[in-house]
Amino acid sequence: xxxxxxxxxxxxxxxxxxxxxxxxxxxxxxxxxxxxxxxxxxxxxxxxxxxxxxxxxxxxxxxxxxxxxxxxxxxxxxxxxxxxxxxxxxxxxxxxxxxxxxxxxxxxxxxxxxxxxxxxxxxxxxxxxxxxxxxxxxxxxxxxxxxxxxxxxxxxxxxxxxxxxxxxxxxxxxxxxxxxxxxxxxxxxxxxxxxxxxxxxxxxxxxxxxxxxxxxxxxxxxxxxxxxxxxxxxxxxxxxxxxxxxxxxxxxxxxxxxxxxxxxxxxxxxxxxxxxxxxxxxxxxxxxxxxxxxxxxxxxxxxxxxxxxxxxxxxxxxxxxxxxxxxxxxxxxxxxxxxxxxxxxxxxxxxxxxx
Amino acid sequence: xxxxxxxxxxxxxxxxxxxxxxxxxxxxxxxxxxxxxxxxxxxxxxxxxxxxxxxxxxxxxxxxxxxxxxxxxxxxxxxxxxxxxxxxxxxxxxxxxxxxxxxxxxxxxxxxxxxxxxxxxxxxxxxxxxxxxxxxxxxxxxxxxxxxxxxxxxxxxxxxxxxxxxxxxxxxxxxxxxxxxxxxxxxxxxxxxxxxxxxxxxxxxxxxxxxxxxxxxxxxxxxxxxxxxxxxxxxxxxxxxxxxxxxxxxxxxxxxxxxxxxxxxxxxxxxxxxxxxxxxxxxxxxxxxxxxxxxxxxxxxxxxxxxxx
Numbered sequence: 001x002x003x004x005x006x007x008x009x010x011x012x013x014x015x016x017x018x019x020x021x022x023x024x025x026x027x028x029x030x031x032x033x034x035x036x037x038x039x040x041x042x043x044x045x046x047x048x049x050x051x052x053x054x055x056x057x058x059x060x061x062x063x064x065x066x067x068x069x070x071x072x073x074x075x076x077x078x079x080x081x082x083x084x085x086x087x088x089x090x091x092x093x094x095x096x097x098x099x100x101x102x103x104x105x106x107x108x109x110x111x112x113x114x115x116x117x118x119x120x121x122x123x124x125x126x127x128x129x130x131x132x133x134x135x136x137x138x139x140x141x142x143x144x145x146x147x148x149x150x151x152x153x154x155x156x157x158x159x160x161x162x163x164x165x166x167x168x169x170x171x172x173x174x175x176x177x178x179x180x181x182x183x184x185x186x187x188x189x190x191x192x193x194x195x196x197x198x199x200x201x202x203x204x205x206x207x208x209x210x211x212x213x214x215x216x217x218x219x220x221x222x223x224x225x226x227x228x229x230x231x232x233x234x235x236x237x238x239x240x241x242x243x244x245x246x247x248x249x250x251x252x253x254x255x256x257x258x259x260x261x262x263x264x265x266x267x268x269x270x271x272x273x274x275x276x277x278x279x280x281x282x283x284x285x286x287x288x289x290x291x292x293x294x295x296x297x298x299x300x301x302x303x304x305x306x307x308x309x310x311x312x313x314x315x316x317x318x319x320x321x322x323x324x325x326x327x328x329x330x331x332x333x334x335x336x337x338x339x340x341x342x343x344x345x346x347x348x349x350x351x352x353x354x355x
Numbered sequence: 356x357x358x359x360x361x362x363x364x365x366x367x368x369x370x371x372x373x374x375x376x377x378x379x380x381x382x383x384x385x386x387x388x389x390x391x392x393x394x395x396x397x398x399x400x401x402x403x404x405x406x407x408x409x410x411x412x413x414x415x416x417x418x419x420x421x422x423x424x425x426x427x428x429x430x431x432x433x434x435x436x437x438x439x440x441x442x443x444x445x446x447x448x449x450x451x452x453x454x455x456x457x458x459x460x461x462x463x464x465x466x467x468x469x470x471x472x473x474x475x476x477x478x479x480x481x482x483x484x485x486x487x488x489x490x491x492x493x494x495x496x497x498x499x500x501x502x503x504x505x506x507x508x509x510x511x512x513x514x515x516x517x518x519x520x521x522x523x524x525x526x527x528x529x530x531x532x533x534x535x536x537x538x539x540x541x542x543x544x545x546x547x548x549x550x551x552x553x554x555x556x557x558x559x560x561x562x563x564x565x566x567x568x569x570x571x572x573x574x575x576x577x578x579x580x581x582x583x584x585x586x587x588x589x590x591x592x593x594x595x596x597x598x599x600x601x602x603x604x605x606x607x608x609x610x611x612x613x614x615x616x617x618x619x620x621x622x623x624x625x626x627x628x629x630x631x632x633x634x635x636x637x638x639x640x641x642x643x644x645x646x647x648x649x650x651x652x653x654x655x656x657x658x659x660x661x662x663x664x
Contacts, residue, residue: 006661137638159624161624325463326459329452329456333449
C-alpha cells in the first residue's frame with residue numbers, strides 16, 4: 001500500500017533530482033531491453049550511451065543534433081509554463097524550413113551575404129505563421145490548440161512532400177524527390193573544420209540566454225502566473241489572449257528557425273524527411289529540462305545522445321534504431337512518475353499499517 | 356440501378372474507414388466522461404494494431420488477434436492510469452508520452468511483421484438477405500466488428516444516460532470532490548473508465564491492421580487517434596453524435612483516396628491533407644460556442660484528484 005502525503009512546499013531538491021532518477025531508471029530499463037534482445041547488457045549500454053562521446057566526431061554530432069532540440073525546447077517550455085500546449089512544433093519546424101529553403105531555391109544563383117540572414121528570418125516567420133493558426137483559432141474560436149497544432153503538422157509535412165516532388169524538384173536531379181542543393185551563400189558556415197558543427201549552435205545558445213533573461217522579467221512572471229493561477233492572472237489584468245499568442249509565436253518562431261537551420265546546415269537542400277521527430281522529442285526536452293532554459297540545454301544534450309546512441313548501436317551491435325523512440329518514451333514515463341516526489345512524500349505502508 | 360451498384364463498394368469502404376474511428380472515439384468518450392483526458396489514443400491504437408496483427412499471425416485466429424489488441428490497449432491505458440491517477444502526473448504530458456512510447460515500441464517490435472499477411476475477419480453472410488442489391492452487402496454483409504461498434508455506441512449511450520453506473524461515472528467526471536464526499540471510489544472508477552478506453556482504442560487499432568490496411572506498417576495509425584480525440588469534442592461528449600462524426604471522417608478519407616485513384620488534377624498531397632484540415636474546421640465550428648462546450652464537457656476533465664486536498 002502506497003500513500004502520498006502532500007509536502008508543505010515543493011521540494012527543490014526533487015525538482016532536479018527527479019530527472020536524474022528518471023535517467024537512471026531509463027538506463028536500467030534500457031539495459032534490460034538489450035538483455036531481452038539477447039545483447040550483452042553492459043557492452044550494449046556502453047555502445048549506446050558512452051561510445052558516441054569517446055570521439056571528436058561523436059561529440060560534434062551530439063552538438064549538431066542537440067541544437068535543434070534546444071532551440072525548439074526553449075520555445076515550447078515558454079508555452080508549457082503558461083499551460084499553452086503547442087505540440088505541433090514538428091509542423092512549425094517543417095514550415096519554417098519550407099519558407100526559408102524556398103528563398104535559397106528561388107535565389108539559387110545568389111552569392112549575396114544577405115541570402116542566409118533572409119532565409120533565417122523567413123524560417124522564423126514561417127514557424128510563427130504556422131503557429132499563428134492555432135493561436136488565432138484558440139483565442140478567437142476557443143478551438144483546442146493541442147489538436148489544431150498537431151493536425152497542422154501533418155499538413156506541413158504533406159506540403160513539403162508536394163513541393164519536393166513537384167515544383168521545387170531539382171531539374172537536374174534525375175527525378176529524385178529532392179530540391180536543388182542550396183547555394184554556398186545559403187548554407188550555415190561550419191564552425192569546426194572536418195565536422196558538421198555549424199553556426200546554428202550559437203542560435204541555440206542565444207535562445208537559452210534570452211529565455212533566462214525573460215524568465216527573470218515580467219513576461220516570465222506572467223507566463224508562470226497564467227499557468228499556475230489563471231484566476232489570479234486575470235485579476236491582475238494580464239491578458240490571457242496575449243499570453244497564448246506570445247507562447248505560440250515564440251514556440252513557432254524558434255521551431256521554424258530550427259527547421260531552416262537544419263536544412264541550411266547538415267542537410268543542405270529540401271528533402272521529403274527533414275526531421276527524425278525533433279519537434280516531438282523537444283516536448284520531452286522541455287519537461288526533462290524542468291521548463292528552465294539551462295535545464296533545457298542539458299536535456300537537449302541528453303536527448304541528442306539517444307539519437308546518436310541509436311545510430312551507433314545499429315551499426316555496432318545490430319540493434320534497430322527504433323530503440324531510440326522506445327528509450328525516449330521510457331524516459332518521459334519515468335520522469336512523469338518521479339515528478340510526484342516534488343509535491344508529495346511517498347509513504348510505503350506494510351502489514352498492519354496498511355489497513 | 357447501375358449507378359447504385361457502383362456506390363455499394365464505395366459505401367463499404369467508408370464503413371471500413373469509419374469503424375476504427377468509432378471504436379476509438381467511443382472509448383475515449385467514456386474515459387473523458389469520468390474526468391480523465393487521455394491524449395494517448397494514437398499510442399493505444401498503434402499498440403493495439405501491432406498486438407492484434409501479431410496475435411492473429413501466431414494463433415491463426417483473427418478473434419484471438421482482436422482480443423490481443425484489446426489487451427494491449429488495456430495495458431497501455433493502465434500505465435497511463437497509474438501515472439496520472441495514482442502518481443498524479445499531468446494528464447496532457449502523460450498522454451503525449453503514451454503516444455511517443457507506443458510509436459517507439461511498435462516500430463521496434465513490428466519490424467519482423469512488415470510484408471507479412473494474415474487472414475482477414477470473416478464477413479457475415481445470410482443467404483437471401485446478403486444478396487439484396489445495394490442494401491444487402493451494406494446491412495447484412497459486414498464483419499462482426501462493424502456490428503459490434505454500433506452495439507458499443509448504443510450500449511455506452513444507454514449506460515451513461517439510463518443506468519446507475521452511468522450516473523456515478525458522470526458524477527465523478529463532473530465533480531470528483533462531491534463524488535468522493537458521497538463515498539464513491541473516484542480513483543477506482545477512473546481506472547476502470549481509462550482501461551475501458553484503452554480496450555476500445557486497442558480494438559480500433561486491431562481493425563486498422565486486420566481489416567482496413569490489412570497489414571502491419573510503422574505509424575499505420577497516421578493521426579487517426581488524434582482525429583478520434585477531435586471527434587469526442589465534435590460529439591460534445593454525446594455517444595450518438597460520434598456515429599455522425601466518425602462516418603463523416605470515414606467518408607472524407609475514402610473520397611479523397613478515390614479522387615487520388617481517379618487522377619484528379621489536384622496533387623495527391625493536397626487531397627491527403629483534407630481529413631486533417633476538416634478536423635480543424637470541425638473543431639472550430641463546434642468550439643466557437645463556448646457555452647455549449649462548457650455545458651457539455653465534464654467539469655473535472657484533465658484535473659488530478661487527491662483525496663487529502
